[in-house]
Amino acid sequence: xxxxxxxxxxxxxxxxxxxxxxxxxxxxxxxxxxxxxxxxxxxxxxxxxxxxxxxxxxxxxxxxxxxxxxxxxxxxxxxxxxxxxxxxxxxxxxxxxxxxxxxxxxx
Numbered sequence: 001x002x003x004x005x006x007x008x009x010x011x012x013x014x015x016x017x018x019x020x021x022x023x024x025x026x027x028x029x030x031x032x033x034x035x036x037x038x039x040x041x042x043x044x045x046x047x048x049x050x051x052x053x054x055x056x057x058x059x060x061x062x063x064x065x066x067x068x069x070x071x072x073x074x075x076x077x078x079x080x081x082x083x084x085x086x087x088x089x090x091x092x093x094x095x096x097x098x099x100x101x102x103x104x105x106x107x
Contacts, residue, residue: 001039001056004076008039008106017043017054020104029107034059034073034093038105046102047095048080055080059105060088069093 002009011026012019019041024030034040038059042049049055057077065071070093078086096103 001058001077004058005037005039005106012106015053016041016049016056019054019056019106023106031105031107032096032100032103034062034070034105035107036061038107040075041104041106043102046097063090 002012008023008028011028012022014022019039020030020043031038036059040057040059042055042057044054045051046054055077057075057080060074060076062073063071072090072092074088074090076086076088078084080087
């Protein structure tokens with residue numbers, strides 16, 4: 001993910017689940033809503049992420065309804081479910097935790 005977001009080098013490191021707090025500490029914007037180019041950070045065990053490490057992916061695109069609300073978003077990632085190669089998948093916004101816990105988007 002950092003190869004796609006070199007502007008975050010030095011601001012985030014370690015396990016994926018540590019990236020949200022590191023980004024906040026570095027003054028980077030963090031939200032609960034995806035935007036193109038964001039890094040999606042999953043805390044450990046959330047939405048299938050590794051229990052002790054979490055997961056990071058890059059938001060490639062966001063599909064929105066007529067009111068501008070996200071309906072789904074497409075991510076690219078590596079090392080998901082044992083797949084070491086890069087993959088993409090589209091996630092319905094309704095699959096995000098209702099309260100937003102455990103999922104953040106670093107702008």
